Amino acid sequence: xxxxxxxxxxxxxxxxxxxxxxxxxxxxxxxxxxxxxxxxxxxxxxxxxxxxxxxxxxxxxxxxxxxxxxxxxxxxxxxxxxxxxxxxxxxxxxxxxxxxxxxxxxxxxxxxxxxxxxxxxxxxxxxxxxxxxxxxxxxxxxxxxxxxxxxxxxxxxxxxxxxxxxxxxxxxxxxxxxxxxxxxxxxxxxxxxxxxxxxxxxxxxxxxxxxxxxxxxxxxxxxxxxxxxxxxxxxxxxxxxxxxxxxxxxxxxxxxxxxxxxxxxxxxxxxxxxxxxxxxxxxxxxxxxxxxxxxxxxxxxxxxxxxxxxxxxxxxxxxxxxxxxxxxxxxxxxxxxxxxxx
Amino acid sequence: xxxxxxxxxxxxxxxxxxxxxxxxxxxxxxxxxxxxxxxxxxxxxxxxxxxxxxxxxxxxxxxxxxxxxxxxxxxxxxxxxxxxxxxxxxxxxxxxxxxxxxxxxxxxxxxxxxxxxxxxxxxxxxxxxxxxxxxxxxxxxxxxxxxxxxxxxxxxxxxxxxxxxxxxxxxxxxxxxxxxxxxxxxxxxxxx
Numbered sequence: 001x002x003x004x005x006x007x008x009x010x011x012x013x014x015x016x017x018x019x020x021x022x023x024x025x026x027x028x029x030x031x032x033x034x035x036x037x038x039x040x041x042x043x044x045x046x047x048x049x050x051x052x053x054x055x056x057x058x059x060x061x062x063x064x065x066x067x068x069x070x071x072x073x074x075x076x077x078x079x080x081x082x083x084x085x086x087x088x089x090x091x092x093x094x095x096x097x098x099x100x101x102x103x104x105x106x107x108x109x110x111x112x113x114x115x116x117x118x119x120x121x122x123x124x125x126x127x128x129x130x131x132x133x134x135x136x137x138x139x140x141x142x143x144x145x146x147x148x149x150x151x152x153x154x155x156x157x158x159x160x161x162x163x164x165x166x167x168x169x170x171x172x173x174x175x176x177x178x179x180x181x182x183x184x185x186x187x188x189x190x191x192x193x194x195x196x197x198x199x200x201x202x203x204x205x206x207x208x209x210x211x212x213x214x215x216x217x218x219x220x221x222x223x224x225x226x227x228x229x230x231x232x233x234x235x236x237x238x239x240x241x242x243x244x245x246x247x248x249x250x251x252x253x254x255x256x257x258x259x260x261x262x263x264x265x266x267x268x269x270x271x272x273x274x275x276x277x278x279x280x281x282x283x284x285x286x287x288x289x290x291x292x293x294x295x296x297x298x299x300x301x302x303x304x305x306x307x308x309x310x311x312x313x314x315x316x317x318x319x320x321x322x323x324x325x326x327x328x329x330x331x332x333x334x335x336x337x338x339x340x341x342x
Numbered sequence: 343x344x345x346x347x348x349x350x351x352x353x354x355x356x357x358x359x360x361x362x363x364x365x366x367x368x369x370x371x372x373x374x375x376x377x378x379x380x381x382x383x384x385x386x387x388x389x390x391x392x393x394x395x396x397x398x399x400x401x402x403x404x405x406x407x408x409x410x411x412x413x414x415x416x417x418x419x420x421x422x423x424x425x426x427x428x429x430x431x432x433x434x435x436x437x438x439x440x441x442x443x444x445x446x447x448x449x450x451x452x453x454x455x456x457x458x459x460x461x462x463x464x465x466x467x468x469x470x471x472x473x474x475x476x477x478x479x480x481x482x483x484x485x486x487x488x489x490x491x492x493x494x495x496x497x498x499x500x501x502x503x504x505x506x507x508x509x510x511x512x513x514x515x516x517x518x519x520x521x522x523x524x525x526x527x528x529x530x531x532x533x534x
Contacts, residue, residue: 028449042452046458050458053382054386054388054391057379065396066370069370076404
């Protein structure tokens, strides 16, 4: 048997964490040898532990801890009460629902319109634009081929309208009831501002141009972006890419004054624009033309006139295809092919 | 804070079974600090230790109707802390090797029933100190509890360093006698 004088330094080394593996094994063997040894070791360790506490005991706040635990106890109890309440609420609901239905039947005739919102829809024919005044005083211009759905009367809290196509909004200022425009791909929130939205569902781009004020725009499920005047944000409906650029805003909503402004815009954009406004497919047959910059301002012109002016100012030629009927006997969109003039 | 004797513990536990918050509060205040310090032997983060001990008390309250204390409440609580720490280790998945080693060695066994808590030690120590003349005690307290060096104590008390040394060792001698029956080995490493 190893004497205590020998094991003592090993225990001390073990307790202070300095024991080697060999010493540790030796200590283990010694502790296993007899219950007395085990008892001795445990007492030594006990003394060491209480003499060298891991934390300063005065830093342990018993009262704060007790307060905390009573809060926890109260929280658990409340949960139980809530479960019981929930049960009774359900039971009550089961009894109340038939009663409600009965009441609803009795009152339906009198009050049928109170809780449903009636919507009105305005459409602007291709090749022209129209102006709408909403019940809250907001003015909306709808570009050709666009439609706006809005409630006959706005309810408190939110002014929701739905747009397909292009619209220029001058929102009547009302901070408490934000004005919300929804399109297929976007939700825009404004109070009192002016902005232009391009959201033709046949186009691959949804875009907003800020004229004045402040708005938040959210595309798809993304979080809202705040826009300031002079910014144009465009969102690619397919790639979900979002691009913000500085711009001269008037260029983007000049259509409401009967103007079509192009400022060094690529021809591909000019034809896309014309196609959306006049409901025609304009196909660029010469890819070299697509990026040629074009500069022009058209004022209240028809498509034919614009094409004539384009032909005069750029080396282009057009081939207007005959319109064909689809299987429902309806004429399909006209297609115009664009070639480089020889 | 003194620990409860067997009879007090019996009364407190039966009060607890009858939903007495006072009984719960008494138990909490009696054991909380000691259990956190005991926990500190296994888990080195103070906040984690406090969380562990609070969960044990929360469980004690929630199970108060059915709780069976076999040996003593102290033993029950210490075992609960130890088991929670082992669980904690499994939870944080400390190095596997350590996990398998930990708790399986004879060196990790705890006789929880006879474990001396931190407050037990200090209760005895302060009781023992009370019986020691102030003249000797002063130097000892400054040295052991306030961490002053012999030289600093000598300056403070305006005596020689040698005198301080004598007084401290005299106090140790007296403490040894006082604590002998309480803790045989206290002296061997605790107070060298």
